[in-house]
Amino acid sequence: MPPASMLIILELFCSSCKDSVEDELELSAARHRPEALEQLEAQTRFSRKELQILYRGFKNECPSGVVNEDTFKEIYSQFFPQGDASTYAHFLFDAFDTDHNGSVSFEDFVMGLSILLRGTVQEKLNWAFNLYDINKDGYITKEEMLDIIKSIYDMMGKCTYPTLKEETPRQHVEIFFQKMDKNRDGVVTIDEFIDCCQNDENIMKSMQLFENVI
Amino acid sequence: MAAGVATWLPFARAAAVGWLPLAKKTMPKPPVDKKSRNDEILFVNVSGLRFQTWKNTLDRYPDTLLGSSEKEFFYNEDTQEYFFDRDPEMFRHILNFYRTGKLHYPRQECIQAFDEELAFYGIVPDIIGDCCMEEYRDRKKENQERLAEDTEAENATDTPLPPHSTSRERLWRAFENPHTSTMALVFYYVTGFFIAVSVIANVVETVPCRPPKGSKKDLPCGEKYTLAFFCMDTACVLIFTFEYLMRLFAAPSRCKFMRSVMSVIDVVAIMPYYIGLVMPENEDVSGAFVTLRVFRVFRIFKFSRHSQGLRILGYTLKSCASELGFLLFSLTMAIIIFATVMFYAEKGTKGTNFTSIPASFWYTIVTMTTLGYGDMVPNTIAGKIFGSICSLSGVLVIALPVPVIVSNFSRIYHQNQRADKMRAQQKVRLARIRLAKKGTTNAFLQYKEEGGFQGRGSDNALCLKNRSSFEHQHHHLLHCLEKTTNHEFTDELTFSEMCMTESVGYRTSRSTSISSQQGVATSCCPRRAKRRAIRLANSTVSVSRGSVQELDTLQVHKTSAGPQSSRSSLNARTEDLKLNCEDRDFTAAIISIPTPPANTPDESLPPSPAIPGILRNSRPTSFTHETVKISSL
Numbered sequence: 001m002p003p004a005s006m007l008i009i010l011e012l013f014c015s016s017c018k019d020s021v022e023d024e025l026e027l028s029a030a031r032h033r034p035e036a037l038e039q040l041e042a043q044t045r046f047s048r049k050e051l052q053i054l055y056r057g058f059k060n061e062c063p064s065g066v067v068n069e070d071t072f073k074e075i076y077s078q079f080f081p082q083g084d085a086s087t088y089a090h091f092l093f094d095a096f097d098t099d100h101n102g103s104v105s106f107e108d109f110v111m112g113l114s115i116l117l118r119g120t121v122q123e124k125l126n127w128a129f130n131l132y133d134i135n136k137d138g139y140i141t142k143e144e145m146l147d148i149i150k151s152i153y154d155m156m157g158k159c160t161y162p163t164l165k166e167e168t169p170r171q172h173v174e175i176f177f178q179k180m181d182k183n184r185d186g187v188v189t190i191d192e193f194i195d196c197c198q199n200d201e202n203i204m205k206s207m208q209l210f211e212n213v214i
Numbered sequence: 215m216a217a218g219v220a221t222w223l224p225f226a227r228a229a230a231v232g233w234l235p236l237a238k239k240t241m242p243k244p245p246v247d248k249k250s251r252n253d254e255i256l257f258v259n260v261s262g263l264r265f266q267t268w269k270n271t272l273d274r275y276p277d278t279l280l281g282s283s284e285k286e287f288f289y290n291e292d293t294q295e296y297f298f299d300r301d302p303e304m305f306r307h308i309l310n311f312y313r314t315g316k317l318h319y320p321r322q323e324c325i326q327a328f329d330e331e332l333a334f335y336g337i338v339p340d341i342i343g344d345c346c347m348e349e350y351r352d353r354k355k356e357n358q359e360r361l362a363e364d365t366e367a368e369n370a371t372d373t374p375l376p377p378h379s380t381s382r383e384r385l386w387r388a389f390e391n392p393h394t395s396t397m398a399l400v401f402y403y404v405t406g407f408f409i410a411v412s413v414i415a416n417v418v419e420t421v422p423c424r425p426p427k428g429s430k431k432d433l434p435c436g437e438k439y440t441l442a443f444f445c446m447d448t449a450c451v452l453i454f455t456f457e458y459l460m461r462l463f464a465a466p467s468r469c470k471f472m473r474s475v476m477s478v479i480d481v482v483a484i485m486p487y488y489i490g491l492v493m494p495e496n497e498d499v500s501g502a503f504v505t506l507r508v509f510r511v512f513r514i515f516k517f518s519r520h521s522q523g524l525r526i527l528g529y530t531l532k533s534c535a536s537e538l539g540f541l542l543f544s545l546t547m548a549i550i551i552f553a554t555v556m557f558y559a560e561k562g563t564k565g566t567n568f569t570s571i572p573a574s575f576w577y578t579i580v581t582m583t584t585l586g587y588g589d590m591v592p593n594t595i596a597g598k599i600f601g602s603i604c605s606l607s608g609v610l611v612i613a614l615p616v617p618v619i620v621s622n623f624s625r626i627y628h629q630n631q632r633a634d635k636m637r638a639q640q641k642v643r644l645a646r647i648r649l650a651k652k653g654t655t656n657a658f659l660q661y662k663e664e665g666g667f668q669g670r671g672s673d674n675a676l677c678l679k680n681r682s683s684f685e686h687q688h689h690h691l692l693h694c695l696e697k698t699t700n701h702e703f704t705d706e707l708t709f710s711e712m713c714m715t716e717s718v719g720y721r722t723s724r725s726t727s728i729s730s731q732q733g734v735a736t737s738c739c740p741r742r743a744k745r746r747a748i749r750l751a752n753s754t755v756s757v758s759r760g761s762v763q764e765l766d767t768l769q770v771h772k773t774s775a776g777p778q779s780s781r782s783s784l785n786a787r788t789e790d791l792k793l794n795c796e797d798r799d800f801t802a803a804i805i806s807i808p809t810p811p812a813n814t815p816d817e818s819l820p821p822s823p824a825i826p827g828i829l830r831n832s833r834p835t836s837f838t839h840e841t842v843k844i845s846s847l
Contacts, residue, residue, distance in 0.1 A: 053253050053270070057221035060313070078219050079226045079691060081651030082703060092229055109225070116228040124231055131232045152233065153699055159709035160701040172699075176236060197235055206234050206241040213224045213244075213687075 032065035034106040043107075044114035051110065058106050066103040069093050083157030091148060095131040121207050125194045139187040145173045220274050220684050227687060230694050238700035242693045245686035257295035258309075263302035264295070271312050276682045278336040280312065304331045316343035319350040325357050340646055347639060385464035402520070405457055409516050412450040416510050419443055451487040454480065454513075475528075476519060483513040545582075548611060552578045552604045559597040566593065577601075582608025654688070659705055661689050 034040065040051055059065065061075075069090065076089040096104050096112045115123050130136070134144045149169045156164065180188045180196045197203045234241065256272065258265045258280075275281040290297045298305070304323065308331065311317040319328060319342055332339055342350050379387075388398035419436030426438060436443050458480045465471035486506040518524040531538070553574035560568040567590040568574050577590040581604050592601045696702050704712075 049253075056268070057270070061221055075219075075222050076226060076229075079223070079688065080695070081654045092232070095232070113225065113228050116231045125235070128232050128235050149236065152236070152695070153701075155695060156699055156701055156703065159704050159706055161704045161708065161712065162701060163709070163712060164701060168699075168701075172236070172238070175238075193235070202237070202240050203234055206237070207231070209234075209241055209244050210228055210231060213227045 032105050034065065040107065040110060044110055045118035046110065046114060054110055054113070055106060058109060066105045067109070068103050072104065080155045080157075082159060083155040085155045087147075087151035088155055091131060091134065091151060094134070095127070117210060117213055121198070121204065122194065124207055125197050126190070129190050129193050139189055140193070141187050142173055142177060145176060145188075146170065149173055149176075220276075221270075223684060223687055223691075227691050230691060233694060233698040237694075237698040239697040241697050242690060244690050245683070257293075258305075259290075259293070259295045259297045260300055260302040260305040261298070263305070265305065265309055267309060267312070273684075274312055274315075275337075276684055280308075280335060282336075282682070284336070300334060301327070301331060304328065308332075308335050308337065311337065311341070317341050317346075318343060319346035319353075321349060325350070325353040329354075340642060348635065351635060351639075382464050383466075385460065386466060389461055389464060401457075405453065406517070406520050408450050408453045409513055411446065412510070412513050415443060415446050415450075416513075447487060450513075451484050454484045454516075458484065476516075479512055479515045479518075482509055483516060486510055545611070548582065548607070549575055549578045552582070552600070552607075555600050556592060556597060556604070559600050560592055560594055563593045563597075568592070568597075578604060581605045583612060584608060655703065656705065657685065658689050658692050659703060661685075662702075 034055070037048060037051060040046075041048055044051070046054070061067075062071070067075075072093045073086045073089040076092065077085040079085070093104065094100075096108050098108055098111070112127070115127050119127070129140070132140045132145060132148050134147060146169060149172050153164060153169050153172075158164070177186075177188065179200075180192055182192050182196070254269050255266050256269050258267065272280045272285075279285055285296055288296045288298055304320075304327070307318055307320055317337065317339075329339065339350070387394055388401070392398045392402035420434050422432040423435040423438045425431055425433050458477070461477070461480075462468060462471060471477055486509045489506055515524075518528065550571075553571050556577060557568050557571045557574045560566045560574075568577065574590075577592075579585075580587050580590075581601060584605065586605075592598050692703065
């Protein structure tokens with residue numbers, strides 16, 4: 001047989017071997033064991049029992065120990081059947097994935113939940129600011145806010161009362177910036193945000209709403 | 215993927231903190247969960263085999279027996295466990311469904327027993343995972359077919375006739391099943407005999423008999439004993455015609471009978487005779503007439519009424535038609551290729567048999583099937599080479615891989631069926647998902663309609679209590695989203711109506727009949743809006759002025775089963791709540807209010823009661839079915 005064809009055959013064989021080896025590596029990397037229970041207890045504000053319940057649920061859903069973005073989007077979309085929750089889920093995923101490695105492990109999950117459910121008002125507002133700040137540069141621009149708000153309106157879907165208009169998200173952004181952007185420089189910084197929210201009664205009251213979720 | 219949605223709900227609710235700074239309105243209060251949040255281990259005793267599981271695991275599927283309060287009926291106070299008097303082996307699979315979200319079908323179990331268990335525990339079989347779904351479907355279909363055959367056999371043969379059947383029905387039964395009465399049996403054998411006689415006569419007709427005295431040539435018997443054969447033919451055709459007319463008379467559905475294969479064969483068998491009677495003894499048409507006599511051979515197919523085997527053969531061929539077609543197609547391709555090649559190879563030879571490509575078809579077929587008659591042979595060297603290639607490939611194409619082809623086709627056939635099954639399954643699954651989504655939406659809208667937020671009177675309280683805590687929390691989440699965006703969820707009907715009202719410009723009057731809008735498209739079609747506008751204009755003119763509202767029609771229509779049920783529908787099971795929360799939608803149609811059009815409400819006003827004239831789904835608040843309370847203005 002001519003040597004060229006042998007080489008081609010060998011290459012094909014090797015590449016298929018490589019793929020399987022890579023797959024195996026990928027699989028083993030995807031399996032993730034969380035830190036010990038005591039450590040998590042120290043780092044979060046959940047009790048031991050609560051952590052146990054959370055982990056059992058988490059592990060049952062994601063036996064490999066991590067959630068990737070697609071699974072996350074699927075899960076989140078199930079709660080909003082009328083609209084399209086994938087964009088907002090993407091932002092949410094980025095907010096939870098604090099180390100930005102493309103997957104949410106149990107630690108990320110439980111730390112996020114700890115802030116949201118048991119954190120101080122300051123921490124919660126910090127978290128919300130982090131969610132809105134898509135590129136994580138410390139400033140919320142109008143474009144970022146528009147993206148976030150559009151994604152929230154997307155979750156409502158089409159069949160709403162009153163009907164969603166094109167300008168509604170933009171108007172919402174304007175209202176938000178009018179309220180929050182004190183020095184009118186077109187961006188909202190973390191201090192402006194926290195200041196303004198602490199002065200707003202409604203927001204303060206509603207922060208207590210989700211305490212008893214777990 | 216619907217597994218464990220309940221597990222993620224707390225997370226989704228926690229993430230709603232992200233909406234709080236953006237909310238346009240104040241957030242609603244969360245539902246109070248009176249039950250203790252501590253997870254506990256439940257004991258389930260199934261016929262002596264004790265299972266233990268977390269309560270949370272069972273709560274994942276609130277639509278099923280184990281996930282709902284229905285299991286309390288089976289709670290045994292003395293032993294502090296839930297006792298089920300069912301098959302413990304099957305229960306293992308059921309419990310695994312709760313644990314993993316995938317239902318597996320155990321192959322060694324009887325399909326009916328499995329189905330019964332699923333029905334008992336309130337689990338819909340559609341949830342069976344992909345790994346076991348095909349096996350389940352196949353077994354189920356097999357079982358159903360077997361049952362159908364059994365019932366058919368039962369019904370058909372030996373059951374006595376219903377007492378008051380007409381003579382027509384009895385006649386039909388006699389024809390379909392000759393063993394019922396002696397007369398039928400006699401008739402059956404007589405027709406069989408005449409079919410045989412007719413076929414044999416057709417055959418013998420063409421055999422050369424000894425020539426009559428004085429002539430030398432051999433004559434076919436048909437021409438020697440013309441009269442005898444003609445009489446026999448007539449007798450047979452008379453019997454067949456009589457039989458056909460009797461069947462036609464007795465058939466319960468004449469159109470269906472006339473379209474059935476057997477009746478077509480009957481007609482084809484007797485037609486040539488009548489056509490022959492009618493046609494004159496003309497030289498020109500006698501050629502066509504001779505061709506018609508060929509059709510008399512179809513009488514042999516009438517035997518298939520008498521033979522089960524023939525029917526099965528016919529059915530098998532019909533079901534394998536696509537495979538045979540493919541085989542034929544590939545052979546045709548090969549034949550055409552080789553015939554072309556042979557023709558051009560032999561073109562130069564003088565006096566060759568390969569006069570055209572179609573003429574070469576014969577050579578190719580004979581060579582490929584290794585018959586080799588020898589009436590056409592190639593003379594040129596190229597022709598011989600290609601001829602040998604043709605015969606070798608014929609051996610390869612036809613003789614050797616016939617078993618392989620047969621098994622390949624069997625495999626392809628099954629694969630195709632599997633692909634179809636998968637597609638059907640996929641469709642079913644998508645439909646189920648869509649149904650579940652609709653169900654969730656509708657449950658939420660229903661919750662709103664019942665004034666769940668305002669917490670109205672005691673007659674509603676009973677309705678509301680029947681929701682699980684999962685639903686309470688999910689509805690709270692959706693409500694939060696509504697408050698964040700200051701828009702409300704509606705259903706498709708109301709949405710499309712609003713589209714039309716807005717495009718028409720009348721905020722305060724509407725004149726469309728809702729019941730005809732079941733299938734209306736959800737996109738705001740400007741054409742349709744214009745048409746509606748014209749109708750609207752015409753109808754509002756006829757209404758009297760002043761602030762009088764007229765109720766034109768009240769239509770009750772039952773909503774389709776599952777989605778309006780107030781249980782969350784991961785399982786999409788339908789069940790009636792025995793309380794007054796009936797699944798009815800009363801929609802009021804045609805209200806036109808001739809208030810001045812300047813009175814356009816602000817879009818940011820709070821929802822339904824404040825908007826004049828727009829009626830949405832109203833619920834009966836009394837316990838009877840008939841009275842309806844409609845809130846307006």
